[in-house]
Amino acid sequence: MALRHAVLAALIEGEFSGYQLAKAFDVGVANFWYAQPQQLYAELARLEKEGLVAGREVAQEGRPNKRLFRVTDAGLAELEAFTAASAKPAVIRDDLLVKVQAADRVDTAALVAQLTERAGMAQAKIALFGALLRRLRGDRTEEEFLRHGDRIGPYLTCLRGVAFEQENRDWCTRTIAVLEERRQARARH
Amino acid sequence: MALRHAVLAALIEGEFSGYQLAKAFDVGVANFWYAQPQQLYAELARLEKEGLVAGREVAQEGRPNKRLFRVTDAGLAELEAFTAASAKPAVIRDDLLVKVQAADRVDTAALVAQLTERAGMAQAKIALFGALLRRLRGDRTEEEFLRHGDRIGPYLTCLRGVAFEQENRDWCTRTIAVLEERRQARARH
DNA sequence: CTTGCATAGTCATGAATGTGAGTAGTCATT
DNA sequence: AATGACTACTCACATTCATGACTATGCAAG
The missing domain is CATH 1.10.10.10 (Winged helix-like DNA-binding domain superfamily/Winged helix DNA-binding domain)
Known part of the structure; x- marks a missing residue:
């Protein structure tokens, strides 16, 4: 609930x-x-x-x-x-992770396509959240705002959202690079 | 499904x-x-x-x-x-974020306690995942393993897990610091 | 000598979440 | 003049997820 x-x-x-x-x-x-x-x-x-x-x-x-x-x-x-009340631990639940977990036995091309799409979506969200953060803090710096602003709750959760999506994007691009390199290595033999 | x-x-x-x-x-x-x-x-x-x-x-x-x-x-x-098939976008769904979103109107002490607990749990998971990663790659470096290892799927998902938990922990400690500083600033008046 | 923990599962139920379809008016576009 | 998009909301159903309780056996610690 x-x-x-x-x-x-x-x-x-x-x-x-x-x-x-x-x-x-x-x-x-x-x-x-x-x-x-x-x-x-x-x-x-x-x-x-x-x-x-x-x-x-x-x-x-x-x-x-x-x-x-x-x-x-x-x-x-x-x-x-x-x-x-104590919060239940948050867990990642992501279709994409399931697909990567199975990466060794499924078609890599399809997987890379998925990862590329996701990286793009993450990038879009980063931009969206960035704009929201700027709107929330107005002309103050982040430090200033977090110290003296009222209603910092939404700002803090948004910071988490940004970090999550950046992580998301970076992991996707890294994974794509790894999968592509292995694909090319296999092709050379 | x-x-x-x-x-x-x-x-x-x-x-x-x-x-x-x-x-x-x-x-x-x-x-x-x-x-x-x-x-x-x-x-x-x-x-x-x-x-x-x-x-x-x-x-x-x-x-x-x-x-x-x-x-x-x-x-x-x-x-x-x-x-x-295209993966549905992953969303964060975390009780703790809901609580922080409401931070401006609820008791800060209880919230800080929650955040502290969560930071500890994240730290424990980081250690756990770190050990798993070392076990998976054996005596090879990460680069080496990802290039030539078989069964890299679990390794890649575990990398994501580590990054997520690090992010989790860092955000918790940052949020705690912000809330604590505001609490002390209020106390001074 | 019994309490508790680990292995290895099953059954039942309820709460939470997701999906599709439908209503009804306004506005702008083609 | 029809099509589609936006506001604003409702109904019904299906799937998924979480929870508690329960059955067995074996082993070890106190």
Whole structure:
């Protein structure tokens, strides 16, 4: 049950609609969790029923009405309790790692293609996160911002996202190089 | 459906029983996937029914009999197909990130405790993976091994595991430092 | 002499997550 | 005038993952 806490954590930034959250949790800036829109709507409904978030209808013209949610005091207390509880260790779970684990017995060309694609995606995310970090800290340096800024939570998680994707990219390019070199070595015989 | 492929990938290393796989997929060397014993037994049963792995009973004395599994040709073909298919992007999903995202509104002390614990766990994993890497490459250098060794798949995934845990540890210590400094700065006022 | 741990598994159940499809209006493009 | 894209959300179902409890046997430490 960590999705509910991820939603609560996202909502301490301000009021958001399910649709806005869905954007944030999807492809874009899912730097600390990922979820499908359907999950979010369902979770928001549950959270509201339990009084951890409060929603209010906002009429719009030219587009459908929306419901904005904010965290209640009970929601904050729930987050507090969640933070105090010990976190389960995070594990990597990546299709690509499974494929590389099997690298010695499967077609290398297909694998290299996958790795190349992934390296590109990682690079794109690095750029995205970099822009987000600059936006968050404004004209301050990182040190300055982390010392005196308010709302450093999103910044810190984003830093982790950047580091993860850099690692991702570097490992992909390294692995590609290794696989390519071995392929050429085999071809020479 | 990536667990099945993770099992297949693990089995190209040789014959293993469900129990042995469970050990490898659990706390120890889950450097490319993680699963509970029950999942593995269930998956192995399914894979055998579909002919992707073949099991054979091995009688033992002093301990229960076991069933060793190996990948069949059909299993290798399945792995091949899996490798060719495009991998879904890996996302971080970590309770700890959710907690840090909420850092601006929850108790910092509890959070720092969590981060400290996690940093320690990461450090332990780094040591574990380091030992595994040395065992895998024997007396060769890494370059040498990656160029000419056979079965480099596990080595490459383990490299990724090490890098991930180092990143993990560094980010934890950095985040701890930031939170602590802010706490002290607040205390001075 | 019994408590606890390791081997080697099975069964059942619930929670979390993913996927596909559908509704309904607005706006811009072709 | 139709097609597709964006906002905003809902329903239903399937798959995957996690959890606890349980059965056996053998071995070693206290």
